[in-house]
Each structure stands twice: as C-alpha cells, then as structure tokens.
Amino acid sequence: MARPLGEATREAYGKALAELGRENPDIVVLDGDLSKSTMTKYFAQEFPERFFNVGIAEANMVGIAAGLAASGKIAFASSFACFVMCKGFDQLRLAVAYSGNNVKIVGSHGGISIGEDGVSQMGHEDIGLALSLPGFVVIVPADGAQTRAAVRAAAEYVGPVYIRVGRPKAPIVYENGCPDFQIGKAITLREGNDITLIANGLMVAAALDAAEQLEQQGVSARVLDMHTVRPLDEEAVEAAARETGAIVVAEEHLLYTGLGTQVAMAVAKRHPVPMRFIGLTDYAESGAPEALMRKYGLTADHIARQALDLLQQRQGALV
Amino acid sequence: MVTTEVSLEQLERIARKLRRHIVKMLAIAGSGHPGGSLSAIDILTALFFGNVMRYDPRNPRWEDRDRFILSKGHAVPALYAVLAEAGFIPEEWLWQLRKIDTPMQGHPSVKDLPAVEASTGSLGQGLSIGLGMALAARLDGKGYRVYVMIGDGESEEGQIWEAAMAASHFRVGNLTAILDYNRYQLDGAIGEIMSIEPVVAKWQAFGWAVREIDGHDMRQILDALHWAREPREQPSIIVAHTVKGKGVSFMENNNEFHGKAPSQAELERALAELAD
Ligand SMILES: Cc1ncc(C[n+]2csc(CCOP(=O)(O)OP(=O)(O)O)c2C)c(N)n1
Ligand SMILES: [Mg+2]
Numbered sequence: 221m222a223r224p225l226g227e228a229t230r231e232a233y234g235k236a237l238a239e240l241g242r243e244n245p246d247i248v249v250l251d252g253d254l255s256k257s258t259m260t261k262y263f264a265q266e267f268p269e270r271f272f273n274v275g276i277a278e279a280n281m282v283g284i285a286a287g288l289a290a291s292g293k294i295a296f297a298s299s300f301a302c303f304v305m306c307k308g309f310d311q312l313r314l315a316v317a318y319s320g321n322n323v324k325i326v327g328s329h330g331g332i333s334i335g336e337d338g339v340s341q342m343g344h345e346d347i348g349l350a351l352s353l354p355g356f357v358v359i360v361p362a363d364g365a366q367t368r369a370a371v372r373a374a375a376e377y378v379g380p381v382y383i384r385v386g387r388p389k390a391p392i393v394y395e396n397g398c399p400d401f402q403i404g405k406a407i408t409l410r411e412g413n414d415i416t417l418i419a420n421g422l423m424v425a426a427a428l429d430a431a432e433q434l435e436q437q438g439v440s441a442r443v444l445d446m447h448t449v450r451p452l453d454e455e456a457v458e459a460a461a462r463e464t465g466a467i468v469v470a471e472e473h474l475l476y477t478g479l480g481t482q483v484a485m486a487v488a489k490r491h492p493v494p495m496r497f498i499g500l501t502d503y504a505e506s507g508a509p510e511a512l513m514r515k516y517g518l519t520a521d522h523i524a525r526q527a528l529d530l531l532q533q534r535q536g537a538l539v
Numbered sequence: 540m541v542t543t544e545v546s547l548e549q550l551e552r553i554a555r556k557l558r559r560h561i562v563k564m565l566a567i568a569g570s571g572h573p574g575g576s577l578s579a580i581d582i583l584t585a586l587f588f589g590n591v592m593r594y595d596p597r598n599p600r601w602e603d604r605d606r607f608i609l610s611k612g613h614a615v616p617a618l619y620a621v622l623a624e625a626g627f628i629p630e631e632w633l634w635q636l637r638k639i640d641t642p643m644q645g646h647p648s649v650k651d652l653p654a655v656e657a658s659t660g661s662l663g664q665g666l667s668i669g670l671g672m673a674l675a676a677r678l679d680g681k682g683y684r685v686y687v688m689i690g691d692g693e694s695e696e697g698q699i700w701e702a703a704m705a706a707s708h709f710r711v712g713n714l715t716a717i718l719d720y721n722r723y724q725l726d727g728a729i730g731e732i733m734s735i736e737p738v739v740a741k742w743q744a745f746g747w748a749v750r751e752i753d754g755h756d757m758r759q760i761l762d763a764l765h766w767a768r769e770p771r772e773q774p775s776i777i778v779a780h781t782v783k784g785k786g787v788s789f790m791e792n793n794n795e796f797h798g799k800a801p802s803q804a805e806l807e808r809a810l811a812e813l814a815d
Pocket of ligand 1: 253254276614721724
C-alpha cells in the first residue's frame with residue numbers, strides 16, 4: 221500500500237525555480253546560506269547574477285527581497301521554514317504583507333519529517349505564522365509534481381506567497397503531473413460518502429492510504445488535497461461537510477494555527493459537523509523521520525483510527 | 540571540577556580522545572556536523588579541563604557555576620563529548636546522539652539536559668542569552684563568568700551585533716565570546732558567501748577587548764582564557780583562528796563535512812589518525 225517515493229518537494233522547488241529562471245528574467249532568488257539544502261543552488265548555478273546569498277541573515281534577506289520586489293522583480297527567498305518565518309517575521313509583516321510586495325517565501329525542511337536535526341531546525345509553526353499575515357497565499361504541496369505546479373502558479377500570481385516544502389523524498393501522489401493545480405482549489409483525490417479526510421503536504425499520501433484502510437472496513441472516505449490553506453476552498457469544505465457529515469483534518473504542523481483551524485472555521489460558518497484534528501500539540505524531538513511521524517501520530521493508521529472513532533461517536537450521537 | 544594542575548600534553552590527549560568520540564558518535568548517528576565540532580573541541584577542552592571554568596557535574600545547576608553557551612549549536616557533538624568527559628552525562632549516552640526517546644538531541648536542548656545552558660541551533664541567539672546571564676550575575680552579586688562560542692558564519696546574523704553593542708554599553712566584564720573562525724559556513728567559504736572582515740576591527744569598534752589566537756594551540760588558548768578573566772569593564776572576545784574538521788586529514792578544510800557524518804570506513808580512517 222505504501223506509495224513509491226518520488227523527489228523531495230524541496231528538490232522539485234529548486235528545479236522548478238531554475239526552469240522559471242530560463243523563462244523569465246525578472247525572477248530573482250535569495251537564500252540565507254542554505255542553498256544546498258533549500259535547492260536554490262540549481263538557480264544559483266545557472267543564474268549567478270540573479271542569485272543573492274545573503275549569508276546567515278534571514279531578516280535582512282526578507283528586507284532585500286521586498287526591495288527587489290518593490291522594484292519590479294519577482295523575488296523568491298528561501299531558508300529553512302522555521303528560520304525564514306521566525307527571523308524574518310517583522311519584515312514579512314511590514315515590508316511584504318502590509319506593503320503588498322510581490323515576494324515568494326519558500327520555506328524548506330517544514331515539519332518534523334526532517335528527523336535527526338531536531339526541534340531547532342523543524343518548522344512547527346511556519347504555516348501558522350504565514351497564515352497570521354493578511355494577504356499571504358499559503359501553499360503546502362503534497363509531492364514533487366504538485367510543487368512544480370505550485371511554484372509556477374506562485375510566480376504568476378502577483379502578491380505575497382508562502383510555500384512550505386519538505387526535506388525527505390515525498391510519496392508520489394500525482395503520477396502524471398498536477399495540471400489541475402489552481403491556487404485556492406482543493407483537489408478531490410478520492411470520492412466518498414461517509415467521511416472526508418482533508419490533508420496537505422506529506423499527510424495527503426497518508427490520508428489516501430487511510431482511505432484504503434477504511435474502505436476495507438466498509439467506510440467510504442473522501443480525500444481532499446487542500447494544498448492551499450489560504451485562500452481556503454470553502455466550497456469544497458462545505459460540500460464535504462454536507463455530503464459526508466464528518467471531517468478529519470491532518471497536517472504536519474502544530475494544531476493551534478494551521479489547516480485544521482482554517483477548515484474548522486469554514487465548517488463552523490457553513491455547515492457544522494463533527495471533526496477530528498491530527499497534528500502536533502507540542503515541539504517534537506530528534507529521531508529518524510518515520511519513527512517521529514509514528515510517535516507523533518502523523519500516519520495513515522492514526523488517521524484511519526481517528527476516522528473510525530469519529531464515525532462511532534457520530535453514530536452514538538444519532539442513536 | 541578540575542583542581543589539580545593539568546599539563547598541555549594532558550589537555551592535548553583529552554582533546555584527541557574527544558575528537559575520537561566526536562567522529563564515532565556522528566558515525567553511529569549517521570548524520571550531524573563534524574567540521575565545526577572538530578574546529579571547536581580544543582577550545583572546549585581547555586575551558587572544561589584547563590582549570591578555567593568552575594562547575595560541578597553532580598550539581599549542574601549550581602548557582603555559582605561558570606556558564607558555557609554553544610551558540611553554534613550544530614557543533615553539539617563537541618559539547619556532548621566534554622559533558623561526558625566532565626561527568627555530567629554517561630559516556631554511553633554519546634552513542635545515542637540524535638536518537639528518538641533520548642535526551643541526546645541533535646542541537647543543545649535545556650529541556651533535555653540540565654548541563655546545557657541554552658537551547659541553540661537557530662544561529663545568532665546565544666550571545667544575547669549569555670549577556671542576560673552576565674547581567675544577572677551582576678544583579679545577584681555573583682562572580683561567575685559567561686562564555687559563549689559563536690561561529691564565523693553565525694556572525695552574519697544581526698543579533699550577534701545587537702548583543703555586541705549592548706554588552707559593551709552595559710559594561711559587562713564577565714562575558715567572554717569565543718569566535719570559532721574556521722573560514723567556512725554551510726554553502727562555502729566565508730569570504731565567498733558573506734565576508735565578516737575586518738572582524739577584529741569590528742569587535743574593537745563595538746567596544747570589546749579582543750585577542751587573536753591559533754585556536755588549536757593549547758598554550759595560546761589557555762593564555763587567552765586567562766587573559767579574558769582579568770578584571771575589566773568591557774566584554775572580551777577571543778578570535779580563534781581554527782581549521783574546520785581539524786585533526787582528521789580528509790575533513791580538514793573540506794566543507795563537505797560541514798554537515799555530513801563519516802561512513803564506517805571513514806570512521807576507521809579517522810580513528811586511526813586520532814589514535815594515541
Ligand atoms: C538561523 C539559522 N540559519 C541557518 C541555519 C542552518 N545552518 C546550520 S550550520 C550553518 C553554517 C554555520 O556556519 P558557522 O557559524 O561558520 O559554523 P561552523 O563553520 O563552525 O560549522 C547554517 C547556515 C541555522 N542553523 N540557523
Ligand atoms: Mg565557520
């Protein structure tokens with residue numbers, strides 16, 4: 221049942237960026253001494269004159285990106301998700317979000333699947349920080365193909381965008397590319413009537429595997445790839461609530477400020493149904509990526525268990 | 540706490556042993572940062588075993604202890620190696636580096652080990668924390684000294700210079716920074732990525748007492764650490780010229796080993812070179 225692994229989303233980001241660089245001379249790229257990890261190195265190799273490695277100075281990087289964008293460039297700025305979002309936050313707030321500058325932040329090593337380096341390098345709250353900035357489009361792609369589509373869409377979109385990519389090889393969700401990718405439009409990967417699983421990033425593959433497990437138990441689960449956290453596809457969320465009556469959201473992020481809270485707001489507003497939330501409630505730790513994902517409940521098994529539990533709870537409430 | 544006089548040879552022997560521990564723990568972990576651990580270990584050895592720092596391994600939170608903050612947290616194998624040698628943690632723990640359900644986090648974590656003074660790993664933060672501790676010592680009338688090791692790449696962070704300005708403004712004489720000037724950061728050579736030169740003049744201009752040394756010469760390291768303890772009304776920094784990967788021929792000045800663990804075969808070669 222395990223899906224074949226494809227390229228890491230950060231790898232796809234780096235390749236997509238180099239491609240865009242060939243097509244559009246206005247694309248400029250910044251990095252903070254992590255170009256070998258964020259994969260902006262491909263762009264750097266091909267377009268050294270349009271690449272700025274600012275050293276270990278994330279706040280400065282965001283400010284420079286804002287200035288480049290204010291002067292007509294499409295500025296992509298990258299570091300680890302935690303460093304660029306946390307250290308660049310005030311600059312992201314005033315010079316990018318409030319000013320509406322055309323800056324694309326791509327944070328790599330999002331989530332806990334980076335593994336052994338541990339908490340200081342993991343993006344636990346990067347998506348929440350991006351979501352807290354008005355005007356920021358926030359995208360968490362599921363695999364390499366979708367990342368390429370997202371990076372392209374971000375370059376075309378005028379305004380601030382945050383894309384979170386990951387360190388490990390990502391299970392392939394889109395075997396034939398992701399041509400239907402559209403900012404703000406959820407992708408229904410599987411139809412179902414009993415419950416809906418909503419996920420993004422690495423949790424999309426886990427949700428698909430969970431849906432297969434559920435099918436064996438006679439439960440028909442819909443799976444939505446909610447790659448865009450904002451603007452959220454509220455229509456798709458409402459339809460899921462109406463048509464399946466129960467929703468489980470799964471994300472590789474702290475639960476306080478992420479996909480789950482955004483979906484819950486939409487559900488509460490449009491069509492309240494019982495929900496469950498899978499994600500982090502505290503900082504994680506060092507360890508092998510798969511072991512961490514298991515320990516912190518970011519697995520297909522855990523999604524399927526929560527889904528069954530939720531259905532039972534709803535059954536009980538109905539009786 | 541080491542009370543008896545130690546010779547330079549003894550310190551060099553300890554440093555060599557700790558280098559073996561560093562490469563071994565990294566090889567077992569399968570990931571981590573050898574280069575910056577090996578460039579730092581001679582200085583850490585002198586700090587902990589050269590009658591410089593006061594500490595008590597049975598009471599890691601002893602109020603009067605001197606503090607050491609590894610601001611360049613990715614060099615944590617060097618810190619764990621000295622903590623084990625000093626008796627703060629059992630040596631067996633070294634082989635659990637980066638493993639799940641252990642306190643041996645991939646970057647220093649105060650939550651996991653009481654002997655760690657500050658959680659680091661997001662570069663740029665340690666000097667400010669050290670300054671806070673130095674100010675607290677003054678408020679509490681305590682005589683402890685705070686040592687903070689920073690990286691040369693790390694010195695590109697604005698926060699380092701904010702702390703530098705504040706420390707001299709507040710006239711903290713009990714704060715000593717040590718710059719591990721190994722000439723490389725993650726993406727390449729410091730001079731090519733983002734030069735920090737003229738670094739000595741910068742620290743002087745920020746109001747610090749500066750001393751330059753060879754960070755692998757035990758005599759010079761000890762002299763500088765004693766110089767740092769002389770009473771003065773300004774913070775001090777030791778600019779230590781070091782070699783990234785020092786002690787393992789194929790890691791020296793080879794930035795591939797900034798963040799890559801040695802393979803089993805590489806470990807054996809390294810251990811052979813580091814044998815007593
Ligand atoms: C704020 C922040 N940005 C980026 C990183 C990723 N990173 C880890 S080590 C490193 C290079 C550090 O260079 P230096 O300070 O010279 O350390 P050393 O050469 O001693 O290993 C980078 C960029 C980080 N840990 N923290
Ligand atoms: Mg360095």
